[in-house]
Amino acid sequence: MARLISIHPVTPQQRLLDQVVERLKDGELIAYPTDSGYALGCRIGAHEALEQIRTIRHTGKDHHFTVMCSEFGQLGTYVRISNPNYRLLRAHTPGPYTFIMPATKELPRRMLHPKKHTVGARIPDHVVARAIVEALGEPLMSSSLIMPGESSVLTESWVVEDRLGHLIPAIIDGEVTGTEPTSIIDLTGDVPRVLREGAGDTRAFE
Numbered sequence: 001m002a003r004l005i006s007i008h009p010v011t012p013q014q015r016l017l018d019q020v021v022e023r024l025k026d027g028e029l030i031a032y033p034t035d036s037g038y039a040l041g042c043r044i045g046a047h048e049a050l051e052q053i054r055t056i057r058h059t060g061k062d063h064h065f066t067v068m069c070s071e072f073g074q075l076g077t078y079v080r081i082s083n084p085n086y087r088l089l090r091a092h093t094p095g096p097y098t099f100i101m102p103a104t105k106e107l108p109r110r111m112l113h114p115k116k117h118t119v120g121a122r123i124p125d126h127v128v129a130r131a132i133v134e135a136l137g138e139p140l141m142s143s144s145l146i147m148p149g150e151s152s153v154l155t156e157s158w159v160v161e162d163r164l165g166h167l168i169p170a171i172i173d174g175e176v177t178g179t180e181p182t183s184i185i186d187l188t189g190d191v192p193r194v195l196r197e198g199a200g201d202t203r204a205f206e
Contacts, residue, residue: 055167074133099121181199185205
């Protein structure tokens with residue numbers, strides 16, 4: 001069964017963050033709260049945990065995983081950002097957006113879209129989510145916790161524990177601040193393209 005770790009939503013306790021980081025460094029999968037429901041996350045390079053996400057989500061090899069960053073400076077290490085997109089990203093992060101962009105060589109190929117070599121990237125407007133990434137010292141490889149055949153993201157820790165506690169080693173209880181999935185914006189072309197309308201206002205990308 002999963003361990004439920006309750007972290008203060010405003011002032012995260014360092015000792016609990018350290019426990020989460022230890023699990024991530026051991027290659028474990030976690031479920032954690034964001035500004036757009038719960039997400040599944042693991043350390044970059046944690047192959048078994050990544051496959052667990054695919055199994056839980058029932059996703060194919062063309063699924064876009066998300067690089068979950070704590071601050072803007074991390075983005076440029078893992079995705080290529082053009083000058084026009086730099087301004088768009090600055091204006092819309094942190095927030096409930098996932099941006100599809102070309103990946104850099106810092107990310108293993110198996111974590112990318114197999115044909116496009118792209119990846120999702122985002123900075124959540126959520127204290128606990130960003131604190132976990134900051135404590136880890138690197139982004140999380142992540143995916144929204146939407147169950148197969150469903151369109152809504154899971155938003156309560158007890159629901160995650162009830163449905164997935166036998167599959168996920170650790171569930172972080174830290175107060176979800178949004179109940180809609182992120183808006184997904186494709187920034188790989190000449191102009192932005194809205195792939196999914198969600199919690200983030202998409203008018204600037206239309």
